[in-house]
Amino acid sequence: MSASPATSREILIATIADLLDGVRTVAVGASSPIPAAGAMLLRARNERRGREPVRVIVLGSREHNFFTNGAFELFDATAQGRIDAFFLGGGQIDGEANINLVGTGDYPASSVRWPGSFGSAFMYYLVPRVILFREEHSPRVLVDKVDFVSAPGASERIYRCGGPHALLTGLALFGFDKQRKRFGLRSVHRGSSADEIRAATGFDYDAPAQVPFTPEPDAETLGLLRGRVTDELAECYPQFARAMLADRAA
Amino acid sequence: MGQIVSIEALAAQIRDGMTVAVPSDTSGVAMAATAAIIANRPRNLHLVCIPISGLQADMLIGEGLVGTVETSAITLGEAGGAPRFADGIRSGAFAIKDATCPAILAGLVAGQKGVPFMPIRGIIGSDILATRDDWKVIDNPYAPDDPIVVVPAIRPDVALFHAPEADRFGNVRIGRQTELAAMAYAARTTLVTVERIVETSLLADENAAAGVLPALYVGAIAEAKNGAWPLSLAGEYNTDTAEVARYAKMARSAEGFAAYMHGFARKFEAVA
Structure with missing residues (x-):
């Protein structure tokens, strides 16, 4: 195997596979190629290592979606406790892990309007391991306080068994402390630095004195990602699979 | 019940002020019927998106036919945001009732069961x-x-969608898209366009009957080959991504939208 170093996309995908470690069933929403790749990578790696099988549900895929009950099944299966991990993003994410998928400015006449909340105001409460994923890491995305709460990061005195597990961006990985409602910087990806993250983040967060680099995928992981996982992705994300190949060649 | 009519006759059943339930872009959207509805110009429609919408809602909004949108999202998917929707939000052109997917589905189930609400x-x-x-x-x-x-029960006046096939008796094959059945159960009537109409009953084969919506719920059916175009129909054809991207680009301005819609109408006139 030609061991060219991992691309930035590959580091994100491998980080997602690590964040999902231990889950039995993971669902991925529509238009989310990197989370889908991370889930497929974990499935392939567990299979290779003889570990517990991982079920992957990719919405919008025919091949990687075994649901037969239409739009209902993801939400019903989630409410039944069968979905261990899911991904959410947001036009804005704030320091208390509140997410905004609706828009900026005065609701309802939002000056910038995004599509809408999708299933977030349900999934965020009920999926034990929600990974917040947003490639853009900037003060306009990572804000002190969101303009509209599609779903809150934490809740008191209501039934809630799910919430944020981590926040992954194109530059860094954060953990979330539910009691203190506060992010903590865990690592920065190759090419970035603790100072750059501080400047690019609109909310305050905890950070260790020495911020480590996000681990890079080992040869086995990279081999699976560049082989089987790229092939699997091509079924539901053909453009993305081609872009991964182009990345690698560059 | 399950009458087979022309697409124009089907579209004529959507009238001013009606609450119309429509499915998401990958579940079977009646796009050819949408062109026919736009030609009739019904006003002040209340769209209920099950549980999201995209191209169809954006077109109806851009044409000024929508008074209220109840949805969990309006998006063109890979092609990006829905431009006429975002523009209408900024100008307050319609009332928005933001929701979250399973809440809309729960309201639909309440409608299906004839109960007033669902937790x-x-x-x-x-x-x-x-x-x-x-x-x-x-x-x-x-x-x-x-x-x-x-959430309160959702009882649309009309459910509108596109499906692979219907039989002469008014039964409609919907496959795994069971939210289409829920829409039909909850709605007062259901209008369906299909790729083809078959002579033998879809209920005859026990192995395939589970994916069939019985004629009991269906008001009218019209044949419309490629009737979801440029959107996809599961098991039949994929999204015409280049066409949706072309729409997304043109619909950024009101003028571009009007130009696109002129061509869109003509395309379906040519087919009919």
Whole structure:
């Protein structure tokens, strides 16, 4: 195997596979190629290592979606406790892990309007391991306080068994402390630095004195990602699979 | 019941002020029928998106035919945001009732069962709840200290979708898209366009009958080959991504949208 170093996309995908470690069933929403790749990578790696099988549900895929009950099944299966991990993003994410998928400015006449909340105001409460994923890491995305709460990061005195597990961006990985409602910087990806993250983040967060680099995928992981996982992705994300190949060649 | 009509006759059943339930872009959207509806110009439609919409809602909004949009999202998917929707939000052209997917589905199930409301987890603490005065928080009557959201039943005047096939008796094959059945159960009537109409009953084969919506729920059916174009129809054809991208680009301006819609109407005139 030609061991060219991992691309930035590959580091994100491998980080997602690590964040999902231990889950039995993971669902991925529509238009989310990197989370889908991370889930497929974990499935392939567990299979290779003889570990517990991982079920992957990719919405919008025919091949990687075994649901037969239409739009209902993801939400019903989630409410039944069968979905261990899911991904959410947001036009804005704030320091208390509140997410905004609706828009900026005065609701309802939002000056910038995004599509809408999708299933977030349900999934965020009920999926034990929600990974917040947003490639853009900037003060306009990572804000002190969101303009509209599609779903809150934490809740008191209501039934809630799910919430944020981590926040992954194109530059860094954060953990979330539910009691203190506060992010903590865990690592920065190759090419970035603790100072750059501080400047690019609109909310305050905890950070260790020495911020480590996000681990890079080992040869086995990279081999699976560049082989089987790229092939699997091509079924539901053909453009993305081609872009991964182009990345690698560059 | 399950009458087979022309697409124009089907479209004529959508009238001013009606509440119309429509499915998401990958579940079978009646796009050819949408062109026929736009030609009739019904006003002040109340769209209920099950549970999201995209191209169809954006077109109806851009044409000025929509008074209210109830949805969990309006998006063109890979092609990006829905431009006429975002523009209409900024100008207050229609009332928006933001929701979250499973809450819309729960309201539909309440409609299906003929009960006034359905409880649903999550939502408490979301600004969606603050903007929806028709959603309430009640105490779980079976357990202490358990507030839970209830949403009212959704009873659309019409459910409108596109499916692979219907038979001469008015039964419609919907496959795995069971939310289409829920739309039909909850709605007063259902209008369906199909790729083809077959002579033998879809209920004849026990192995395939489960994916069939019986004629009981169906008001009218019209044949429309490629009737979801440029969107996809599961098991039949994929999204014409280049066409959706072309729409997304042109619809950024009102003028571009008008030009696109002129061509869109002509395309379906040529087919009919």
